[in-house]
Amino acid sequence: MALFNLALDSKLRACDLVALRVDDVTLNGRARSRAAVLQRKSGRPVQFEITEHTREAVGRWLDKKGLHKGKPLFPSRVARTRSMSTRQYARLLDSWLRAVGLDPLAYGTHSLRRTKASMIYRRTGNLRAVQLLLGHTKIESTVRYLGIDVDDALAIAEQVDM
Numbered sequence: 001m002a003l004f005n006l007a008l009d010s011k012l013r014a015c016d017l018v019a020l021r022v023d024d025v026t027l028n029g030r031a032r033s034r035a036a037v038l039q040r041k042s043g044r045p046v047q048f049e050i051t052e053h054t055r056e057a058v059g060r061w062l063d064k065k066g067l068h069k070g071k072p073l074f075p076s077r078v079a080r081t082r083s084m085s086t087r088q089y090a091r092l093l094d095s096w097l098r099a100v101g102l103d104p105l106a107y108g109t110h111s112l113r114r115t116k117a118s119m120i121y122r123r124t125g126n127l128r129a130v131q132l133l134l135g136h137t138k139i140e141s142t143v144r145y146l147g148i149d150v151d152d153a154l155a156i157a158e159q160v161d162m
Helices: 002-010 014-018 052-065 086-099 109-124 127-134 139-146 150-158
Strands: 034-038 045-049
Touching (some): 002 014, 002 045, 002 086, 002 109, 014 109, 045 127
C-alpha cells in the first residue's frame, strides 16, 4: 500500500518512484510530511507532500520490511540492495487493478502520476501549481499533459462571478 499511496502523493514518474531511498521520505525513522527528489528525466528537483494516510502506510512498510536509512524504499525481489524495477512496479499495479476489477490495459504507472495532478487542477484551476508539483519546465507541457482544452478554460471561467 505504501507504494501505491506514494505514487499518488508524489506524482513522480515510475523511474523516480522506485528509486526512492528510505532517507528520501523519512527523518529519524519517521515518514516526513514533505520530501524532495531530483528527477531523473530533467535533473531538476521536485517537492511533494506525503499525506498522513501515506505516512502511516510507509511506517508500516518500513517495519514490515525492516528497512533503514540508506536502503531502497522499494527493494528488488532479487537483490534487496537494489531498487525494484519499473517493470516490477508495472506488474504490481496490474495485479492491484485486476484485484479491484479494473482493466489493466486502461491504466498504467503513469496514470498514478497524473491522477492527483489532474484532481488538483480540476479543483483549483491553478495550472502553475500543477506545473511546479510535476516539475515541468514549461507551462505548455503541463497544459498538454493534463489535456486542457478551451472547454476546460470556459468551465473554470463560468465558476467566477463578478
